[in-house]
Amino acid sequence: MAVDYETIVNTDLSGLDKAASDWKKMGKRFGDLHDNYRDHVKAAVEADGWQGESATTFKSQAQITLEEYAGARDEAQAVGALLEEAHSTLTDRRGKVLEARDQAVEAGMDVNPGTGRCTLNLDRLDEAKAETYREDPAAREELEERWTKKIRDAVKAVQDADENFRLALAADPDDGNRGLLDGFNGALEDDAGAANAARAEELYSKVERGEKLSREEREELDLLMRENESDQEFSRTFITALGGPDGVIRTHNELTDRAYYEDTGQKKHYLGLDRHLANVVATATTVDGKDKAADERFYDTWREQLREAGVETYDAEVVGGEHSGRQVRGYQSLVTLMQNGDGYDREFLHDLADDIRAAEDPDKGGDPDIWDLDGGFAGTKEEDGTFSPDRNSWFANDPYDGVLGIMSKDPATATAYFDPASEAGEDRLKYLQRDRDWDVVNTSEWRKVEVTGPDKADSDSRVGFGAALEAAMTGHVPGEEPRGKNPTHHSEAEVRVLESVVKSYAEAAAVDKTAIPENIRRNMANALAYYPNDVHDILGKNGDFTRDSLSSEPNDVDVKRQHMLQFVRGVAEDGGAFRTIHDSQVKMVAGEIHDLGREDLMEGTDRARAVAQVSGQVMGSLDYIRADVLGSQRDDEISQNNWGKIYAYHTIGTPVTAVPVFGDALQRLVDVGTGQYAEQLNNEVSNKTTEDLISAYRREGYPRLEEMLHIRAEQVGISEEDLASPEKAFQSTIMNDAGSEYSMALGDAEGAMGDRS
Template structure:
């Protein structure tokens, strides 16, 4: 195992010299072959020697000739392996050197053995004195040094991993793998020139031992290292998956899960690490490179020229692997495979197997690699074909994934939340890590995108859990119906958020206005409009597990949502647009959508605080003259901001009152809503909120702090009317306080700020009037008046 010192001091040029010598040796064997053909082998084929002795000799001569040829193949392969090793070591040592340079630049000292220390010699005399007498300063220095030492250690570990792979290849390349060539332990006529191919072969052997239960602890360590070191290499990945095949890959991942969760729980971390590496290997092997359309321009998934470019690529060698593997996946996706988890949780006496797609998606949920959009779309289409009874090609079985157990993540500690019993929802969760693919999958500009959204919203059978009752006649468990898993729709919600925002779920929205692509905006519009329609009658029709995702999504469109909620949308005006994304959604549609997501208290708080943050940003743009002087002309920034902000706050408070009022008959529902609602903007468990600048902190605190939190609790069992009255009295003043705070900050005279009849009085009156309008407008669109 190379040390830091050895990595830094080893003369790698000796590898290229050795490669040159092996190539020269191959040349010498070529000369021997030519001479042997002429002087020895030739006499049995030129007719000068005939008879039984000649025939027997010829067979021996052929063996020797093949060995001379095999020796050339082996020597050339060794040369190629050594050159490959040189390239890898040069690259990896460069990363070690870069880590060392980064540590030094950060004020560290690095020893010859790779130990890192805080370099006090670089400090000024005063700072050095402070360091010597300040324990917290010393601790900070030690922590920084430890961080850099870990970075160097990781870089050295990568060299160690590569070194192990080179050793495997060099040991294997000299093994005569052909037992029928007439020699035992001769030269290797099938020698390979890629280190990664030998490592993949070795990994296949280890997987066989893991499957059979004969793997050693060393095998497991080697499997972890091999996958960790090579899973990003396409040659290794495709070689390994070709060896395993989809059938073998599914069996291998099932066995890893059997070991991790049932047979050898102590070794769980090792089995899961191997599975993570296998998942990354699958992502690499099926990766689609950057494609170009007929004009030579980059063709991104969802663009007009992408499908044509993809079909052309599939004809290439790389593409043929993809196509073949995808076809084999379809053949195995609905086949049954043994898995302890499914067999252990049966409510009837019938064997319960795992289907191929379930196991494959379970595998894909491991690892940290992002799968290519084409692979995700093709796999999603294949899984849907298996379950959709109205599929255009052939009817699927809507109950195909049903099992006798809730494999939900909410109870993962007690059950089996790791298993993707609903493979299509699980795959959407994987797809959410590739926002570009998610956007293309749901983009309503294509017929498939619009159809995909509609299928998941209203047509799909989401109930994948068999529920049993007891027969009155003989007490035997009988199937009574299907039910939802507790984590149903989780993947769907994540994919929708990624599709509409262009970011992985939970990503913080940037501060200020966020511009999105036209495709992302189209997804948002379609999602809002469709769920607005779906929830017209039943405000709880939006699935529970997507509500937070929907709130996160709106938090990425703060300006647009503000424009829509404020009621300023005028679609009869061709010049009107929401800022900055020109979102085409009506105010009543957005109100209904917000009411639907507000069934979840945390989701409401996300949207609420996002809008209050945006209001704070708008108020923060006002200057002293805006508060003290009425402007000439038709534009009045202060009045406009107060009016729009009041309308938004009134709308949100009415929606909050409507939600809590509807829940007042359910104590559990009310308490859960309050409990989830309670988090402060800076400690939010939901991360969709933008980063708020320091200059806005006070305004944001006024709008979203403790005063806002107490609004839910002070009138717990109130009717809607009582809640609205309470919010008008205690909630609306947050806006006037924000306006007053900004006026103080820009040094407006105190007497003018407090004047109820002057300029500030007009601004506050406009805000109050709009707040009431927001309440009335929201009452109509949320169904309270209709």
Template sequence: MPTYHEVMTTDLSKLTTAATKWDDMAGEFRKLETQYARDVHGISLGQNWQGLSADAANVRFTVTLNEYEAAQKEAKAIASLLRDAHTQFVDLRSKVQSVRDDAVKAGMAVSAQGRVSFDTSRLSDSERSAYVHDPSYQESVRAAVGSWNAAIARAVKAVADADDGVRIALEAVVVDSNPLDGTLDGFNAGAKSDVELYEADRAEDIAIRINGGEKVSAADLAQLQRSFRDNSSRPEFTQTFLNGMGAENTLKLTNRLNDLAYHDDKKQRQTYLGLEKGLAKSLANAMQDPKSQFYTDFREQLKQAGTEKFDLKEAGARSNVISRGHGQQVRGYQSLVTLMQQGDGYSASFLHDLANDIRTAEDKKGYGDPGVWDLQGDFSGKDGGWFANDPLDGVLSIMARDPDAATSYLDPGPDGKNDNLQYLLEERDWNLVDTPEWHGNIETHSDRESEERDVRTGLGLILESSTTGHPPLGPNQDPWPVTPHSEGQARIMHDVISGLGPDQKVHENMREPLSRALASYTEDTHQILGGMGSSQYVTAATGDGFFRDGDKVHMAASQKDLAQFMRGLSDDPEAYATLHKAESRYISLEMEKIPKGADGFTQSNPLSNAGATLGAYSAIREDVINDERMSAYSAADWKSKMAYHVVGGAVTPLYFTTAGGVSIAFGDSIQRGVDTWAWVMGNNLKAEADTTANAGIADHYLGANNQMNLIVDSWADGRQDIDADEKAGLKSAILNGHDRGTNTTQKYLTDTTN
């Protein structure tokens, strides 16, 4: 492996100098070929020499003539490989230099051997004193030094990877590719001019041996991992490798790697999963261009292999069938999506095509088999969740990482022709777990179908991504209530609300992502629930599902559908808390807009609307707590978990950029008073002997009267234009609105226990 010093000091121009000499050598072989063809090989073709001896000589002379041609090709290929190596090394060395320069700009010193240290010579006297006496400063410096050392090591490692690839190519290019050409070890007539092509051949050889169950050496595994690491972003490698493997062997490889990782060689699990990740990245790179011949051909191979059965030990071990034998097999698409979960960067075209092809295989409307993915056993959780037994839900989860791809896949469109959303919400068979039925002690040939524990997980994530314009949020990230949306995003959100709302039930694995999605539309849901928004909300609710106000897109839904949809989400206390927190923040933002000195309708309307919206939340909360369906939580548990989530959300502002390029900030310090209610509630909870939220405190601060009084008080503090009497009037306005909102929403919520 080259060192940092070697990378920085090696004279790379010698590579191009050598390449020129190899080109010259090819020219010399060309001269010899011409001379040999004229003076030797031509004799056996003339009229003066005929018979068996002439024929025998012609055969031998032809072999020699072909060797001259092969020598030229080999020499030119070596020249090309050397130039390829020069290009790669120059680029990679510049990246090492760039990292070094960045380290120096950050106050570091970099030695000739590439070791990073803190450059104290550049500190002022006061800075040096602070460094010497401040342990935290020293710790931060040590962390920075470690980070820069790691960055330089990675850059040097990339050069070493490329160097190893060049070695493989130069060793292989001189090997006779056709042992039947009349020579035992002649020149290489099949010489290739690209380093990555030789690396792909070597990687394919190792992969085929893994597939065959051969005990592959640690050196070969490391070589395969290096090839993926160095080349998974280069189509010359990825397409050559996958084309050589074919779709069927690619799927067998990922299954074999998983067999090794989870069953046969668990101690080396990270090695095998690392190889699978490299394979996934290679697949992503190779399938970028849907117009390429490779894309078309490989997709067709995947279609063929996607429904074929393959061995996988994880599936065989979970079989619970006795009379029908053991060793159940998996389908190709299940293995493919399991592989893809290890990678990223897939093109929208590939994700869409794959999702469509999987749907075609299962959708009975297209003569597919809804039970094609059914397996015995539950593949979810820590032990089995790595296997994508539901390939369509798995693709949806991957697609959720790309909001634009997610939106375009689910958006019904202005004409409503895209039915993917309808299929997933209303038509698809999600029962993929088969359990044998028994009559006494006799096992029948019938199975009982059911859903597994992580069913619809991918659907929930893609709905969040497709309706918000950003990937699904993670821990300690709250949706911001005023988020810009596109027409497609709003259209999907409207159809989800109108599709799921009437049942007042949402699958448990979809509640939290959908609550995060809906919370980003709080600007609209506030107006809909408050009942005092623009009439455009009413008109658009039964039309396109959105309307435009200048450059802004507003989602529209009927008040009834929205309230019922929120009720379905609220079976999960954290989902309810997400919506409630976003609404509370939006109310505070709206109240900040009330100008000083405002009176009458300008002042009371926002408060009345806020009260009505909070009234809707109170009605939903009351319906949840009183519902006999509550089995997972007691009323006290629900309130405690909801309260804890409200005060345990994002503490500092977080930022991301939407697909449309709009910068969004979310957190609790964007506006004065945004989280006053949650802050006060949190202080009281933390003051308890047990810091876990309890139902008593939750009851107090979730009570509408207390929250609304606190909202008005916190807003009015510091405003000289509002006296005590006026504050009382404002509280009356918000409380009256609350009664209106509660009464309206209660009419929409029906008993769904029967």
């Protein structure tokens, strides 16, 4: 029976510590007895020259006795160590229960001493809060339940740990038939994780053999994994007993076969076991340096075995089962498994990715068709570029892309993988951008007989690659909220990756504007949105048009303006991606205009002129790119309509920018640059050439910037008369600079694009 709240808070755990000490002392005494018996009894009789059946019988019994002493010694020491570990763990978790109780009391709760149930005591609240909860019983109930759950969860953690140690102490491992049949067992492990690994492996093996677990076994296994999967001794012992990489792969395949095809009513259970298995792999393959020799022994063996298992073929229902004639490769199954876990070691992810490449890269002796399967395994692509899962979309048919996706969850690992400061990083990026065969889907058609067609890419091709690049360039996990005080400040390695990616894809886009792969365009746009100031400097050139490259702030990005324009043009094939870049830059423009004061705009200061010039260059460059995209797509109605639909302004499409939008004044400027005025530029483009669109943008695009400057001038109190006067600096200098640089930027961008393709 599990210990309850009342028992936990009232129990003195110091007895466990004393018991641990006593067991260890007992182990030492049994060790002394073992040594004395070995040296003074068994050895003395054997040295006496005793012969015959009685001597043989004695020697046999003496060996058993010696083994019993050894078993007693080792078992007592192991029990002592387990009790010591239990004392430490249970003390810590009991402390969490007491902490949760005390916090609940501080929050105004009365905590039932028997059950831990919380009840709000209105007399302990100030009158305003008390009245609120009197009038809203539902809110009061929700608050009480929240605190009760916090205590209940802490109690559950104690109960789980208690049961985990009970199972460890009750373990009966194989001791190699030493000593008496039912005697002391010196094989008992002195670590709870290691002690319970054999039982966990036994239950997983039952599943792998096709057997079903009882409800009690499922609960036991879930507890064992939940409590021990982060324990390295447990994890390494467990997967070694399971059969190494081959056993892990076979077990995973069986779990997914049952979850998705054979026993779907228990899907949650099987996928839970799969997640535990993934987390065990993460723990086992982590090289933490605590025991370098043990780390290296295990890791080197695991990796060597995985290289073999990774290219082996296995039966799996996802490709039709054992009677279909189709099989999956081990790496495909392993990466599918790993997608369910997290916390993988950098070295393991890098090595795994490189080993997968070695299996497929012809220059390394690999087979470029090794991952090819019939049919695709992607979900349905949505308008926002994400994929909705379907029946088979959980399967990592492209394991290299899959492991890169896993890597994107740890940006520092992704950055290190692609960092061009190393020869390996530069080579990896080149291979994935230019040399890799991404076509992993077999095709065929019927012409009286089935004829094999050319391979093609799956519809989610490069999704993992794009996410890994975004993480590597930004230091942030794609799709998550930016972290840190300065999300637009980046490490030197992140900047190096950005520079390499922009330059290499810019060169490709200069020849073929569709060269940047479809599924990574939004990742590339998101990356630029994490460098808003730098991109602004590069596109605007700080008003200095004689320099081809410049030092940008704050990250000193070394990218030529021409390359940045070519890169943005390639990304802009996706309307949503272009919108992300556009919004980010217009917010920068709005922020700089908002920072101008009355004197700047009245006198035409150098500061105001620089803002006008840079703003004109940035907005003109982006409008040319918009025109070039829409002009090149004018004959492709579906493509054009999708670009416009995705581009439509419903919310700001920027994941991050250095300019927070606070206050109505700045928001008005942003709305002008990114709202309906910008959206109208996408409409009614049918039958217009790029040249027609550029002319239209000179008339309709520039007025956005003009209006933003006018709005700011009005906000700082400049009269309409002064704004309209051609003799005043606002018209003669600021507006003139903005207009001329906008027009110049349209021409500069056209020159950067080269021949339209």
